[in-house]
Amino acid sequence: MLRLSKMADYAGVIVVHIAATPARVHTATSLSDELKLPKATVAKCLKVLAKNGVLTSSRGVNGGYSLARDAQSISVAEVIFALEGPVQIVSCAQGHKADDCQIVHTCPMRGGWDGINAKILNMLRETSVADMVR
Secondary structure (H helix, E strand, O other): OOOOOHHHHHHHHHHHHHHHOOOOOEOHHHHHHHHOOOHHHHHHHHHHHHHOOOEEEEOOOOOEEEEOOOHHHOEHHHHHHHHHOOOOOOOOHHHOOOOOOOOOOOOOOOOOOHHHHHHHHHHHHHOEHHHHHO
């Protein structure tokens, strides 16, 4: 089964929520309350998303988080990559080293997953946060 980590899933939920209310600046506490997610999890996601340029943060009384760019210019891939790194369906897909695979040199599937992986990556890159808000 292909599945995102909970953190990547929550990051997506957080970013889409922020995108749906772009005039507001959001705090970890307000997002935690509104989305019914643990505050520590929200805070961790916010920090990683800001570090990776998906969100911006501002300090002070009226501080918080907002999108770093227009929601149309932020891809779902960017959000996922911020939390999980590059997406690959198997460890050897798209030419990545498969150090954890014992049959990498004799595998009959070697290279076979590359096309599927590329299609998944393209779909994630072509889907914007604005698309997810709709």
